[in-house]
Amino acid sequence: MxxxxxxxxxxxxxxxxxxxxxxxxxxxxxxxxxxxxxxxxxxxxxxxxxxxxxxxxxxxxxxxxxxxxxxxxxxxxxxxxVAWMGQTEPLMPWLSARGNVAIGARLRGERPYADAARRADEMLALVGLSGRERDRPAALSGGMRQRVALARTLFEARPVxxxxxxxSALDAITRLVLQEEAARLLAxxxxxxxxxxxxxxxxxxxxxxxxxxxxxxxxxxxxxxxxxxxxxxxxxxxxxxxxxxxxxxxxxxxx
Amino acid sequence: MIALRALVTFAGLVVLWQALVMLTGMPHYLLPAPSRVAETLWARADILWEHARITVLEIALGLLLGVLSGAFCALVLMASRLARRWLLPVLIASQAIPTFAIAPLLVLWFGYGLLSKVVMSIIVIFFSVASAFYDGMRRTEPGWLDLARTMSASPWRTLWLVRVPAALPSLATGIRVAAVFAPIGAIIGEWVGASRGLGYLMLQSNARMQIDMLFAALLVLAVFGVALYATVDGLLRRLISWAPDAVPDDD
CATH class of the missing domain: 3.40.50.300 (P-loop containing nucleotide triphosphate hydrolases)
Structure with a gap:
């Protein structure tokens, strides 16, 4: 991929x-x-x-x-x-994980949405969230939510x-794991x-x-x-x- | 469980009321015993139903149109700076006018029929819907708006895809309030000028000292009001299931 x-x-x-x-x-x-x-x-x-x-x-x-x-x-x-990953609660609670990752495509009016959804699923797979595409943020742990935010950042495909x-809101172990993944994926x-x-x-x-x-x-x-x-x-x-x-x-x- | 407790409280009050009437020997044209109200309710069900149908229709139409127009107004305010600067002050000032005061005017303009009551309901609930929705959109999490900006979103898409969904829980609050107040609008309208409806029936019964009928109409109205709120509340909860809905632990 x-x-x-x-x-x-x-x-x-x-x-x-x-x-x-x-x-x-x-x-x-x-x-x-x-x-x-x-x-x-x-x-x-x-x-x-x-x-x-x-x-x-x-x-x-x-x-x-x-x-x-x-x-x-x-x-x-x-x-x-620029792809932006902000400080506050990053995900929109009314959207599924897939919807959150692909929100940029909808905000820019990119069509067809099916393409964006497929690409969103690829990004979720990259951060290890295959199978959770339809889950709303409330059903995900803090670490998973940050993974979704990371997938959204990757989805944007911006050079910066x-x-x-x-x-900062994650427990120590989750933080260490996510740091490594982020460093690898954003290289x-x-x-x-x-x-x-x-x-x-x-x-x-x-x-x-x-x-x-x-x-x-x-x-x-x-x-x-x-x-x-x-x-x-x-x-x-x-x-x-x-x-x-x-x-x-x-x-x-x-x- | 909540329904059961409400029922117990209600039954207790009815017993108290019956005892009060029996002990004081109050004449039925001042305060009828609950048993007498129940008799009337049963015996005159056809008339009550005839009038209730009209009022229910007025309330339903008023609620629907009031929510739609209130939400639309909030969207216009949010989308246009011009509207915010010129329309918002007028809107707020308009709320200083007591709705009672313009009810006769509405009857004059829109006639004795359905329309004047529907308009009355719309006026009563319009503002609570518009202001709740508008406030909700304004209080959208700034982080989401930043995100939308870095994603090169147009203002229109940001409004539609971020602000509006973020404000849905607030809109729901406005609609719940509207469901409580919509019947008031319809009844006021009927008091001022009508030939049908529960409000009209209550006014007529009062004039003829048929207080048992008045209470029966009131009871029908109250039951409908509670049913309306429960339906609207349940529907909104289902539609906006993602919103956090935490009831205090001791409840």
Whole structure:
């Protein structure tokens, strides 16, 4: 089975002089950043520093301010090439798992729907939910719901994937399993993942940034050795976790 | 179980009522004993049925059209900024007018027949449906709207595929309230000007001191009201089965 966007070229995300204020507070100003194409960048930082806002900015859900822009390395805007995996309860309770995965096709008016439904079932199979296509979210566990959300993200077949704490509500073991699956299934796409969990960032990020300050800036890239998903008991990962936690504590004191 | 408990309470009240009438010797043209009401109910069932049929039809039509027009109005408000800015204030101000006050006008405009009562019912329930549905659509989970935007959805499809289904539980609340109030609209309409219907029958009975008949009509109306609510409630629950419906544990 081929995950379509994998073959497609995934652009870098280039942010130039972006400015975003929220309720009078300037979250960031003159922010420049670049996230490498086909790689997974993880954003860490204290609550309220503006991680989610940055993600919204990249997705085109918030304006980048006067003079700011968010483009791909090819110069075209990123908005419209993004699959979004939000923080809150991701699934629509009135739709079946299949309906949730294929909601994008219906929202864009793609016809015939039967094609979309078939492709939705393929994506559900990829995340290990064959046989649950007709179940409503209420009949699924928290982990399964996140799998459906992941299948929906894959269904969108977009080169850029933005994830806002997608696994934060899950128990530790389910989280570990899903991290690995996500890293495997989203390989070769440009992924930006916001998380509170340093270990999660170190396991599935090609590069990890700590966001801090007000207005916020993006800290220097921390590049863990090896390819994600990295093993839990990798001593290098554990050593970096200590370093990362120290960074985060400093970032919090600075805020 | 709930029905049984309601029945027990009801039976208790009837016994109390019968005792009150028997002990005080109150004349039947002021307060008839329940036994007398039951006799009337049985003996005059044909007349009651004749009038009840009309009222039931008025209520059903009023409820159906009121829900449809209320839901449509909410959709228009949601879809158009122009409507929100120009229509919403008028709509809210219109609710300050007591429905009783315009009932005679409606009879004047729409006649003594069915139409004026149906219009009355529509007016009584329209707002509760429209405001519940509109509120529900406005309170759609922001995450779903973000998702729709990143999926390049048109505003129209976002409304139809995300906001409307998300607001269905709220719409259901509005419809339940409407089911309770629709009979009030029809009865007010009949009081003001009618030649048939339970409201008309009650008014006539009152004027002729046939209070037992008035109570009998009232009982028919109450039974129908409860049946209507139970039907609407059951139907909505079945249709929107995905909505969480948690009853407190101690119930």
């Amino acid at each position: 081929v995950v379509r966007a994998g073959a497609q070229h995934s652009p870098d995300i280039v942010i130039r002089s972006a400015r975003l204020s929220y309720g009078g507070d300037v979250l960031f100003d003159q922010l420049d950043a670049r996230f490498a194409g086909g790689r997974c960048a993880c954003l860490l930082g204290p609550s309220g520093v503006g991680k989610s806002s940055l993600l919204r900015l990249i997705a085109g859900l918030a304006p980048p301010g006067a003079g700011g822009e968010v483009t791909g390395s090819d110069g075209a805007p990123i908005a419209g090439r 994937v933005l994830m806002d704490e997608p696994f 070769r796409r440009t992924v930006v993942l916001v998380t509170h969990d340093p270990l999660e960032a170190l396991r599935i990020g090609h590069v990890v940034h700590v966001m801090a300050g007000r207005p916020a800036t993006l800290g220097p890239p921390l590049v863990p050795p090896g390819d994600p998903p990295r093993a839990l008991d990798d001593p290098r990962v554990l050593a970096l976790q200590g370093e990362l936690l120290r960074h985060l504590t400093q970032a919090r004191e600075a805020a």
